Amino acid sequence: MSGMSVFKDREVLITGGLGFIGSNLAIELVRLGARVTIVDNMLPRQGSNFFNIKDIEAQVKVNISDVRNQLSMNHLVKGKDYIFHLAGQVNHVDSMRNPIQDLDINCRGTLVLLEALRQFNRSGKVIFAGTRGEYGSSVTLPVDEDHPTNPKGIYAVTNLTAEKMVLVYDDVFGIKGACLRITNTYGPRHQMMHDEYGVFNWFIRKALDHEDIPVFGDGRILRDFLYVDDLVACMLATAATDKAYGEVFNVGTGVPVSFIDLALKIVEIAGSGRAIYTEFTQERKEVEPGDYYADITKIKEMVKWVPEISLEDGIQRTIDYYRENRKEYW
Numbered sequence: 001m002s003g004m005s006v007f008k009d010r011e012v013l014i015t016g017g018l019g020f021i022g023s024n025l026a027i028e029l030v031r032l033g034a035r036v037t038i039v040d041n042m043l044p045r046q047g048s049n050f051f052n053i054k055d056i057e058a059q060v061k062v063n064i065s066d067v068r069n070q071l072s073m074n075h076l077v078k079g080k081d082y083i084f085h086l087a088g089q090v091n092h093v094d095s096m097r098n099p100i101q102d103l104d105i106n107c108r109g110t111l112v113l114l115e116a117l118r119q120f121n122r123s124g125k126v127i128f129a130g131t132r133g134e135y136g137s138s139v140t141l142p143v144d145e146d147h148p149t150n151p152k153g154i155y156a157v158t159n160l161t162a163e164k165m166v167l168v169y170d171d172v173f174g175i176k177g178a179c180l181r182i183t184n185t186y187g188p189r190h191q192m193m194h195d196e197y198g199v200f201n202w203f204i205r206k207a208l209d210h211e212d213i214p215v216f217g218d219g220r221i222l223r224d225f226l227y228v229d230d231l232v233a234c235m236l237a238t239a240a241t242d243k244a245y246g247e248v249f250n251v252g253t254g255v256p257v258s259f260i261d262l263a264l265k266i267v268e269i270a271g272s273g274r275a276i277y278t279e280f281t282q283e284r285k286e287v288e289p290g291d292y293y294a295d296i297t298k299i300k301e302m303v304k305w306v307p308e309i310s311l312e313d314g315i316q317r318t319i320d321y322y323r324e325n326r327k328e329y330w
Contacts, residue, residue: 006240008033013080013124015039015067015113016048016087017060020190021129023052024228025084025235030056032236039076040087041066047090047191051328067109073116077124082239085113085166086129088159092287093196095155106158107165114169126166126177127239132224132252134160134181137289141222141256144295145181145248153287163248176245178238183252183294187228187314188321192329200225200262204318207266207273208326214278216288219260224252224293227314230307237305244303252294253307262311269315 012029016022017038029036038060042048053060065072067087077083088106089095095102110128117124133156134149151157166177186200195202206213234251238244263275280288299305309317322329 003240004032004236007082007236010034010081011037011079013037013039013076013083015083015085018042018048018050018052018062019086020047020052021185021228021231022084022086023049023189024187025086025232026053026060027056028232028236030059036060037063037076037080039063039065039067039072045091045191045194047197049189049191049328051325052189067113068104070112070116073112074120077113077116077121080121080124083113083117083124083126084129084235084239085110085126088129088162089155091196092133092153092155093283095153095158096283096287099154102154102158106155106162110162110165114165114175117175118169118173122173122175124175125239125245126175127235128163128166128177128179129235130159130163130179130181131156132181132183132250132292132294133289134163135289135292138292141291142254142293142295143250145250145298152289167246167248170246178244178246179248180235180238180251181248182231183224183226183250183292185226185228185231187318189228192322199259201318203263203266204270204315204322205330207270208319208322210272212276213263213267213273215259215263215275216278216280216284219263219275219277220258221288222256222258222291222293224255225257225262225311225314226252226307227309227317230309233308234299234303234305237303238299241303247302249299249303250294250296251299252296254294254296255311256291256293257311265311266315269312270319
């Protein structure tokens with residue numbers, strides 16, 4: 001990755017750094033020579049896992065705290081060059097069951113972080129991980145950044161609000177912030193205990209357990225699936241691009257794949273499991289936005305990032321990882 005020498009000896013804070021995306025990002029940043037601090041509140045079921053960073057645990061600082069804790073964040077942001085803000089409540093189903101917690105973590109947590117930067121580190125640069133869920137149901141496909149935002153779940157509403165806060169602090173206080181609307185991401189270090197964030201990894205678990213893979217409805221809903229290493233590369237490229245700050249970017253592959261095709265491909269590559277059709281649960285039906293795939297023209301042009309890992313390669317790498325480390329995730 002060209003231009004990545006920018007991270008050597010830099011101080012980096014990753015909120016939610018023991019989770020799926022945060023841990024993969026931390027591993028790459030350590031490889032690039034950054035000094036990494038992770039903050040994570042270890043909320044149950046959210047995917048935080050010390051095993052995720054076992055290869056780098058001696059090279060990173062881990063702070064078990066919460067982005068909502070002002071004293072903590074005031075201290076942690078000091079001297080940091082980059083802040084990757086990934087801490088958030090990312091469970092669609094939970095966000096409808098417990099919307100107050102969702103608001104508190106995603107909105108208040110983001111505001112506490114931004115206020116800490118305003119008071120103690122105005123030169124820190126923020127990369128915010130938002131969601132394609134901010135768009136809601138697609139009016140046109142592929143979806144570009146000017147597409148209307150009509151979130152279907154509270155989780156997506158609070159993410160959109162957090163994104164707007166980051167942009168306001170960029171605009172008003174000059175605290176540089178870049179916002180990513182990230183599509184469905186899969187790969188190693190994702191929690192495998194339940195199917196409430198992202199069915200892709202759940203499909204892989206089912207296949208590896210020689211079980212039925214439940215595909216909702218007629219399986220024809222389209223999604224844009226991104227391998228986590230591509231997302232990490234995108235986050236780093238965005239952070240290293242000065243003109244990316246103050247902007248919002250779609251992150252995805254731009255390649256639509258139906259759920260039934262995905263399930264069949266996983267079965268084929270795993271050599272086990274089988275795809276079956278099933279009815280939507282009421283909870284899922286309520287927040288299902290329908291087809292989505294991203295127009296990634298803007299990020300390609302401005303950040304010079306393009307995804308590189310094919311669906312087949314990504315599935316194979318993910319299966320290999322969980323075959324080796326099953327006991328840490330099942």
